[in-house]
Amino acid sequence: MNYSSSGRILLSSQREGQISRFRSWVLVAVPLLAILFQVYVPLFFPFLGYLELPLLAVVYFALMRRSQMAGILIGALVGLAQDSLSKNPLGMFGIVKTLVGYFASSIGVRLDVDNVFIRLLLTLFFYVFHQFFYWLLSRALLGHQMAFEIQRTVVLGVLNAIVGAALYHFLDRLREMA
Numbered sequence: 001m002n003y004s005s006s007g008r009i010l011l012s013s014q015r016e017g018q019i020s021r022f023r024s025w026v027l028v029a030v031p032l033l034a035i036l037f038q039v040y041v042p043l044f045f046p047f048l049g050y051l052e053l054p055l056l057a058v059v060y061f062a063l064m065r066r067s068q069m070a071g072i073l074i075g076a077l078v079g080l081a082q083d084s085l086s087k088n089p090l091g092m093f094g095i096v097k098t099l100v101g102y103f104a105s106s107i108g109v110r111l112d113v114d115n116v117f118i119r120l121l122l123t124l125f126f127y128v129f130h131q132f133f134y135w136l137l138s139r140a141l142l143g144h145q146m147a148f149e150i151q152r153t154v155v156l157g158v159l160n161a162i163v164g165a166a167l168y169h170f171l172d173r174l175r176e177m178a
Contacts, residue, residue, distance in 0.1 A: 026175075027074075030061075031054060031057045031061075031074070038051075038052070038054050039082075054078050055127065055130050058078050062074055063113040068105050073101070075101025079093040079096060080094040092134065096130055096134050100126050123157075123161040123164040124161040
């Protein structure tokens with residue numbers, strides 16, 4: 001590993017710093033399938049309700065695109081689509097996933113996000129970030145008095161990070177290097 005003057009942690013390979021391109025059907029189908037999974041699968045298999053696949057899709061595409069505007073757009077669209085299909089107030093997931101998309105894409109500019117360990121850590125971090133900001137917005141905007149259970153959130157974050165690593169490996173096969 002080497003360090004460049006711009007503060008990036010990079011691998012000495014051909015792919016360092018390149019923006020990943022995806023076919024348009026991938027950018028539409030993967031988040032849509034993730035949202036449909038999030039909404040409908042827990043109705044039949046309640047134990048799968050802990051997986052936050054729309055968040056994993058936002059984190060992956062924001063990290064790989066390495067553009068803050070793309071991260072914001074992906075996060076906002078996925079969050080609002082998830083809000084429209086769920087029982088939550090419109091905009092809650094939209095706001096939180098927009099923040100996740102922005103910060104994930106900002107980190108994607110700085111780090112080599114093709115490393116599996118970095119992806120695991122970032123997915124865990126963004127899961128906790130997502131849950132914390134959702135809790136904060138629920139208290140501040142809606143007045144809901146819900147508890148933030150940090151231990152439960154971290155355990156579920158580890159579970160989502162492991163699932164995310166497998167999902168990211170599959171999605172890597174669908175990308176085209178620019």
